Amino acid sequence: MAKAWIGWALVAGCVSGLGGTGCVMGQQCACTDDFRSFTIVIRDANGPVDSAQVHVFKIADGKELARDTTHWPGAAKGQVIVFSDNNLKDIPAGSKTLEVRVVAAKDGKTGEARMTLGTQDCRCHVEKTAGKDTLLIQ
Numbered sequence: 001m002a003k004a005w006i007g008w009a010l011v012a013g014c015v016s017g018l019g020g021t022g023c024v025m026g027q028q029c030a031c032t033d034d035f036r037s038f039t040i041v042i043r044d045a046n047g048p049v050d051s052a053q054v055h056v057f058k059i060a061d062g063k064e065l066a067r068d069t070t071h072w073p074g075a076a077k078g079q080v081i082v083f084s085d086n087n088l089k090d091i092p093a094g095s096k097t098l099e100v101r102v103v104a105a106k107d108g109k110t111g112e113a114r115m116t117l118g119t120q121d122c123r124c125h126v127e128k129t130a131g132k133d134t135l136l137i138q
Helices: 002-015 085-090
Strands: 037-044 053-058 079-084 097-106 109-119 126-131 134-136
Touching: 037 097, 037 109, 037 126, 053 079, 079 085, 079 097, 079 109, 079 126, 085 126, 109 134
Parallel strands: 037 134
Antiparallel strands: 037 079, 053 097, 097 109, 109 126
16 A cells, blocks of 8 residues: 555656656656666777767757766776766757767777667656667777
């Protein structure tokens, strides 16, 4: 009984506009509190590369997006955050997807990769819908 009540409270809060920032008025949404992010591993001919300069741009208008530059415990060498729930605002209203270009550079070597990122109708969390998991600089 308690689980059903908690679920109802989350849905009711979202419908009334009191839920998380991903809630859409008039829709029954239950956004979870987890935080999602997507990464890419920067590599060169010798393997993963740490400390590369990484930038993420919207393909539609070339605008650079802010990204989380936190290095977290357990991250693999060369692994960087490209997009997270902090970027939900960057997905245009009325759209569920955003195409981005990830550019990395280190020691005169550069590379880029394209990704398609998205969200659900309720705009609770981001998700990667297409793109590679590695970016080769050369």
